[in-house]
Structure formats: C-alpha cells, structure tokens
Amino acid sequence: MPRLAASYDLHVLWIPSGDDVQDDARREVFSAHCTHSTLPTYDNAHAGIVSFARDWRPDGIVGFSELVVTAVHTAALELGLPSNSEQSLTALQDKHAQRQAMAKAGVPVPRFARVSSASDLHQAVAEVRTPSILKPAAGVGSMATYRVTEGTDLSALWDAASADYLGDPRGSGSPDFVLEELLIGEAWHDDDRYGPYASVESVVADGIVHNLSVTDKFTLTEPFRENGGIMPSMLPDDVSALVLGTASQAIRAMGITNSAVHTEIMFTADGPRVIEVNSRIGGGVTEMLHHCYGYDVVDAMAAVATGAPVPELGPLRRYSAFHCPQAPAADVVLASVPSLEDLRAWESVEDVQMTYRVGDRPQWERGTKGGTLVRIVASASTAEELLDLAEYLASDKAFTFAPGNTNAEA
Structure with a gap:
C-alpha cells in the first residue's frame, strides 16, 4: 500500500472480516495511505466495484487475492479498463474449463472429468482411472483435496469432500469438483529436498507474456500441502527454458491478456505438465x-492494470525462499514450537509470522493456509542456506506434536 499510494491516487474497496480488532487495524492502515470504503460480501464484489468505479473513474483496478481476482477482472472488462479476456475468466475460476482450454490448444493435460455428485464420482473414476486426485473446480490453497486410489470408498469420499468444501469459508454454492489423473512427479534436481514440481511467475500485458522467474519447490506434505520454495531455480538452463515455455503455452491457451500469473508445473517422465494456472x-x-532482483511486482501489476509499460526484471542479487511448513494431516496439538528468537537467529531470515502456539490445534483441514505453522521469508547468497532452513523447519528440532482431542477448539 505505501508503494502504490506513493505513485497513484488510490482508493481501496475491502470486505470486513467480522473480527472487530482485525477490521479496525485494517481501517487504520488504509486511512494512513488513501481513501477507502467497504463492500458487504465477496458474492457481489463485482457489482460493488463497478458501481463505485462509475463515479470514481479509475485508470485501472488491481486485486491480489485469489478470492477477488475474478471480480476485479470482470469489473475491469465491463468498464473498458485493462483486464483479462472474457475467454479466460471462466477458465481461471473453473479448473475443468481450464483443462478444456489447454487440451483444445494442444497443451498436454492429464485425463479429467467434472464431478458434482457421488454417482458422477463413480463414473469419473471409471473414465479417469486411479491413482487420481479429487479437488474443487474453484478451490484455493489445496482445500478439500483428496487422493483417490483403487481401494477408496468413493461414496464415503464424496461425503467427506462435500462436507469439507461446504464447511470452508472459501467454498460457495453446491459442491463442484474435478477428478484428474494423478501426475507422477519425477526428480529433476540432484537434491532430494526439492519437490518434483515448480512454479513460474509471470506478468502478462496486452497478451505479451513476461516470464519473471522459475521457483523451485520443497517436497509436499500429505495431502498435497505446499511447504514453500526457493527462487530462482537451480534447474539447468535448458530445463528451465522448457518449464518457462510450458507456462507461456498454457497462459496463451487460456487467453490471459492482462494479469499477474502463477503457473504450477509438475516434472514427469513425459516432460513438464501443467498442474494449474492462477491469475495472481x-x-x-x-x-x-x-x-x-529488487523487483516490485506490485508496481508491475499496477502498470498492467493502467496500461503502462511493464518494468524490466533486474539482475540477480540473492536467492530467496518462502517457507510455510505444514502440520501433519491428523488431529494433533503443538507440543513445541521454535521461539521468534530461535528463528531470527538464522541469518537468512528476513521476516517471521508465527501462526500457532504450543497447545494449538493446526487447522490442516483448511488446506495450506490452515496447516501453515509459520510464515518465513528468507534470503541468502546461496540456495544451500535456504535449503538448510527448510530442513530444520521440517524436523522435530522446530515443531513437535502430541495427539489432539477432536472436541478441542483450535
């Protein structure tokens, strides 16, 4: 916000959380930098943005959260401001439509099928086969995501997945899922602390794709929970080029025209395969x-939203990592956690945000966000230093757990 407010006449539209302390803190921050007003809910955010914008007449609209980017782009398109194409909007909020768009453009995709009921799931498994993965068509942060194997009780799985989806604040409407062939990852690094996948960070302006960097990922925590990653990639240049090319191909297939983009790509024996594309x-x-790189991607997103030139990426300065170690997928409470002093003693640590304390029950059912034990941003002169921190965070030197009480509150 300080950076945006220094360069633009800024107005923030925001949705109160219902937590008075949190909302008062937000008001204080917003008031220090710009004017602001509230919208009642996410459901009518698009209409609220359009209504406000017709009076305020902005040069651009930008949103950062996956919960609002569709409303932001839909409003910008309606107002004639830089936005994603109408073609891309459905695919960006519906993983089934996303797979269809990529398949139509010749991007290799796993087998997939839409699932809206228990009977759909039985039929989809017969078509897609196992192993496969069931996830919400419009899900975020690995919410309500399940592995499906040959012996899975499909009726029980559907009941559990539907309950998780409807019980999550990010779920809306009737349960709508996609069943996909499970991509089998292959190690492309010579260090087993890296996972078999990566993400590509991009900015697209007027349909031109500006790929910024490849982010290597740490190994996953079951079920499909991310623990963070390191930028830039340590993959060989020719392999990185292949990954970047796959991301560009997927972005163009979906018709993305003006947006930041986060593309996740699995390394497989058949080559890179797109896991998903996100307009954020x-x-x-x-x-x-x-x-x-000293790169301000917030400034770049504002440039895209207002039709200004996209800033160039500078030379590499340091390696950097985002650490979000995950709790186990079980009913446990934290028996021990590292202190802030312990974490800040690592020379690479730039910022720490503790999520849970001793005695808390991590809400791993809420996906990656609920299972995150601590949020750390780090930087170092080598990737090895950042891998060492990841290894520490994954060990019992950092976090330990005790059996939980299913009746206890988090």
Missing part, C-alpha cells in the same frame, strides 16, 4: 522477487 501472484512471490 503466488504466496511469498512478491517478497522473493524483491530480495532476488
């Missing part, structure tokens, strides 16, 4: 781009 910057990427 990935978690921690803003900070990593700053530490690695």
Whole structure:
C-alpha cells in the first residue's frame, strides 16, 4: 500500500472480516495511505466495484487475492479498463474449463472429468482411472483435496469432500469438483529436498507474456500441502527454458491478456505438465522477487492494470525462499514450537509470522493456509542456506506434536 499510494491516487474497496480488532487495524492502515470504503460480501464484489468505479473513474483496478481476482477482472472488462479476456475468466475460476482450454490448444493435460455428485464420482473414476486426485473446480490453497486410489470408498469420499468444501469459508454454492489423473512427479534436481514440481511467475500485458522467474519447490506434505520454495531455480538452463515455455503455452491457451500469473508445473517422465494456472501472484512471490532482483511486482501489476509499460526484471542479487511448513494431516496439538528468537537467529531470515502456539490445534483441514505453522521469508547468497532452513523447519528440532482431542477448539 505505501508503494502504490506513493505513485497513484488510490482508493481501496475491502470486505470486513467480522473480527472487530482485525477490521479496525485494517481501517487504520488504509486511512494512513488513501481513501477507502467497504463492500458487504465477496458474492457481489463485482457489482460493488463497478458501481463505485462509475463515479470514481479509475485508470485501472488491481486485486491480489485469489478470492477477488475474478471480480476485479470482470469489473475491469465491463468498464473498458485493462483486464483479462472474457475467454479466460471462466477458465481461471473453473479448473475443468481450464483443462478444456489447454487440451483444445494442444497443451498436454492429464485425463479429467467434472464431478458434482457421488454417482458422477463413480463414473469419473471409471473414465479417469486411479491413482487420481479429487479437488474443487474453484478451490484455493489445496482445500478439500483428496487422493483417490483403487481401494477408496468413493461414496464415503464424496461425503467427506462435500462436507469439507461446504464447511470452508472459501467454498460457495453446491459442491463442484474435478477428478484428474494423478501426475507422477519425477526428480529433476540432484537434491532430494526439492519437490518434483515448480512454479513460474509471470506478468502478462496486452497478451505479451513476461516470464519473471522459475521457483523451485520443497517436497509436499500429505495431502498435497505446499511447504514453500526457493527462487530462482537451480534447474539447468535448458530445463528451465522448457518449464518457462510450458507456462507461456498454457497462459496463451487460456487467453490471459492482462494479469499477474502463477503457473504450477509438475516434472514427469513425459516432460513438464501443467498442474494449474492462477491469475495472481503466488504466496511469498512478491517478497522473493524483491530480495532476488529488487523487483516490485506490485508496481508491475499496477502498470498492467493502467496500461503502462511493464518494468524490466533486474539482475540477480540473492536467492530467496518462502517457507510455510505444514502440520501433519491428523488431529494433533503443538507440543513445541521454535521461539521468534530461535528463528531470527538464522541469518537468512528476513521476516517471521508465527501462526500457532504450543497447545494449538493446526487447522490442516483448511488446506495450506490452515496447516501453515509459520510464515518465513528468507534470503541468502546461496540456495544451500535456504535449503538448510527448510530442513530444520521440517524436523522435530522446530515443531513437535502430541495427539489432539477432536472436541478441542483450535
């Protein structure tokens, strides 16, 4: 906000959380930098943005959260401001439509099928086969995501997935899922602390794709929970070029024209395969781009939203990492956590935000966000220093757990 307010006449539209302390803190921050007003809910955000914009007449609209980017782009398109194309909007909020768009453009995709009921799931498994993965068509942060194997009780799985989806604040409407063939990852690094996938961070302006960097990822925590990653990639240049090319191909297939983009790509024996494409910057990427290249992606997104030239990426300065270690997928409470002093003693640590304390029950059912034990941004002169921190955070030297009480409150 300080950076945007220094360069633009800024007005923030925001949705109160219902937590008076949190909302009062937000008002204080917003008031220090710009004018602001509220919208009642996410459901009618698009209409609220359009109504306000017709009077205020902005040069551009920008949103950062996956919960609002569709409303932002839909409003910008309606107002004749730089936005994503109408073609891309459906695919960006519906993983089934996303797979269809990529398949039509010749981008290799896994087998997939839409699932809206228990009977759909039985039929989809017969078509897609196992192993496969069931996830919401419009899900975020690995919410309500399940592995499906040959012995899975499909009726019980559907009941559990539907309940998780409808019980999550980010879920809306009737349960709508996609079943996809499970992509089998292959190690492309010579260090087993890296996972078999990566993300590509991009900015697209007027249909021109500006790929910024490849982010290597740490290994996943079951079920499909991300623990963060390191930028820039340590993959060989020719392999990085292949990954970047795959991301560009997927972005063009979906018709993305004006947006930040976060593309996740799995390494497989058949080559890179797109996991998903998101019309936003990935978690921690803003900070990593700053530490690695001195690059202000917030400024770049504002440039795209207003039709200004996209800033160029500078030379590499340092390596950077985003760490979000995950709790186990079980009913546990935290028995021990590292202190802020312990974490800040690592020379690479730039910022720490503790999520849970001793005695808390991590809400791993809420996906990556609920399972995150601590949020750390770090930078160093080598990737090895950042891998060492990741290894520490994944060990019992950092976090330990005790059996939980299913009746206890988080």
